Amino acid sequence: MAQVKSDALVFYGATGDLAYKKIFPALHLMVKRGNLNSPIIGVARGDYDLEKLRARAKESVQKYGQYDEESFAKFYSLLGFVGGDYTDTQTFIRIREALGNAKNPTHYLAIPPVLFPKIVEQLDLSGCAKGARVIVEKPFGTDFESASALNKVLLSKFSESAIYRIDHYLGKRPVNNIVFFRFVNSLLEPVWNKTHIESMEITMAEDFGIQSRGAFYDVTGAIRDVIQNHLFQILCNLTMEPPKALDSESIRDEKVKVLKAIAPLKAQDVVKGQYKGYLGEKAVQPNSKTETFAAMRLHIDSPRWEGVPFYIRAGKYLPVTCTEILVKFKHLPSAYSSIASQPNHIRFRISPDVTVAFGMLIMAQGEDMSSVLSEIQGNPTPFPNEKDAYERVLTDAMAGDPTHFARQDYVEEAWKIVDDYLKSDYPVFEYEPGNWGPDQVNELIVPTGGWNNPVVNKK
Numbered sequence: 001m002a003q004v005k006s007d008a009l010v011f012y013g014a015t016g017d018l019a020y021k022k023i024f025p026a027l028h029l030m031v032k033r034g035n036l037n038s039p040i041i042g043v044a045r046g047d048y049d050l051e052k053l054r055a056r057a058k059e060s061v062q063k064y065g066q067y068d069e070e071s072f073a074k075f076y077s078l079l080g081f082v083g084g085d086y087t088d089t090q091t092f093i094r095i096r097e098a099l100g101n102a103k104n105p106t107h108y109l110a111i112p113p114v115l116f117p118k119i120v121e122q123l124d125l126s127g128c129a130k131g132a133r134v135i136v137e138k139p140f141g142t143d144f145e146s147a148s149a150l151n152k153v154l155l156s157k158f159s160e161s162a163i164y165r166i167d168h169y170l171g172k173r174p175v176n177n178i179v180f181f182r183f184v185n186s187l188l189e190p191v192w193n194k195t196h197i198e199s200m201e202i203t204m205a206e207d208f209g210i211q212s213r214g215a216f217y218d219v220t221g222a223i224r225d226v227i228q229n230h231l232f233q234i235l236c237n238l239t240m241e242p243p244k245a246l247d248s249e250s251i252r253d254e255k256v257k258v259l260k261a262i263a264p265l266k267a268q269d270v271v272k273g274q275y276k277g278y279l280g281e282k283a284v285q286p287n288s289k290t291e292t293f294a295a296m297r298l299h300i301d302s303p304r305w306e307g308v309p310f311y312i313r314a315g316k317y318l319p320v321t322c323t324e325i326l327v328k329f330k331h332l333p334s335a336y337s338s339i340a341s342q343p344n345h346i347r348f349r350i351s352p353d354v355t356v357a358f359g360m361l362i363m364a365q366g367e368d369m370s371s372v373l374s375e376i377q378g379n380p381t382p383f384p385n386e387k388d389a390y391e392r393v394l395t396d397a398m399a400g401d402p403t404h405f406a407r408q409d410y411v412e413e414a415w416k417i418v419d420d421y422l423k424s425d426y427p428v429f430e431y432e433p434g435n436w437g438p439d440q441v442n443e444l445i446v447p448t449g450g451w452n453n454p455v456v457n458k459k
C-alpha cells in the first residue's frame, strides 16, 4: 500500500526541544544523502522568523548532528518558515501558500497531542490536507480511550495509510534486525516456540534520571513512556508469526495478532519502582506515585507461545544504559543434562553497541567433563554511516512506507494490555539510584535462572 513520494515537509513545533535535538539533525542528513530535496517549512508560534529558525537549525546540527558547510547550505536553502497561532485559520492559509505547487505535502505534528484536533480541522479547512499525509509523535494518547479519540480525529480527515505514528524504536535497525534474523536463518524457526524456549527477557535500562522532563514524566511513568510502545514493539518482533509477504500491512497484521493474544496486565505480574530522590525533581508532584521503573511478566495466548513467560523491564537510574534481549532455551533431557551448566541463549543487544550472540556450551578446559558458556557473536561493529532512528522514520514517511510506524489497531491493542493496571492504585516501591529496581522485583518477578543484567563496557 505504498504511497507516492511526498513533495514538501511542514513541521509544527519547529522551535521545540525535539526539533532542536532530533529533527533538524535528521532532516539535514536526509538532505545530505539526497533523500530530501523538497521544501521544508518550519511552523511555530511566537516571535520567530526564518533567519532565527535557520540559525537555530545550524546550532542544532552543529551540536547534535553531522554538520558540514556544503550540505548544510543546501538544507538552509530548502528551509522556510511560517509563524502563527495553531488555532488561527490565517496561519494555515499562509502554510498553503508556502506549499506552492506541492501536491502531496507531509504535515509533521511534533507538538502536544492536545493541539491535534484544532490543527487537523485547520488543515482540512485551508486545503492543506488535500493529497497530504500526517506524521504524529509519541505519546499517542495516555490510555485506550484517549488514543482512540485521537485516532478518530485523525481518521476524520486522513485515511489510515496517510497517518504515520512515530515510535522511534521502529527506526532502529537492530530492532528490525530481530524479525530479519528470525526469518532469514532457517535453523531458528524449528526451535522458536514453547517446546524449546524457556523465556524471553527484554531490558531497557538507563543510568540517568528524568533529566528536565518532570512535567511530562510525572503524568506518564515508565510503562506509558517506553513499555507500552518501544518494548511492546520489540516483543512483537520477537514473537510474531512469519508474515505472508513483506509489505507493510502483512507485517503490521502479525504484530497486532500478538498484542490481541496478550491478556490485560494483572497486579501480580507487575512490580513498580521509583528512584530515591525522584520526589525532589523539578515539576514532580510532592507525593507522586509515578513509576520510574517497572518489571512485568506477560503471556501470549497462542499455540506457539502457550506457557512461555515474557519478562519486560525498564527503568531510570539503573546501573547501565543498555537495551538488551535474552532468549533462554530449555534444557533437553539427555545423559548430558547434568553437565549442561547453563541454558543456551540468543542475546540481541540493541544499544549502546549492537550484538547478536548465540550462547553455547563447550567443554571446559581441564580433564573434567564440565561445560562452560561461550558466545558466538555476530554484527559487533556498527556501520559508521548508519541512519539514526529519526532519520530513518522520517525518510520512510516521506517515501510513503508505513511499515515502521504504529497502526491504529496496534496502538489501541497495546493500550488495552496496560490500561486497567494503570488505572488502579498499586504500590510503588522505592529503589536506590544505581540498583536494578526495588528489592521486591527479585522476590516477585524473577525469570528462571535470574534476570539478565546487561554488562556494558564503559569507554
Ligand code: BG6
Residues within 6 Å of the ligand: 206, 225, 226, 351
Ligand atoms: C523516549 C522516552 O521515547 O525514549 C525517553 O520518552 C527515553 O524517556 C528514550 O529515554 C530512549 O530512547 P533511546 O533511543 O535513547 O533508547
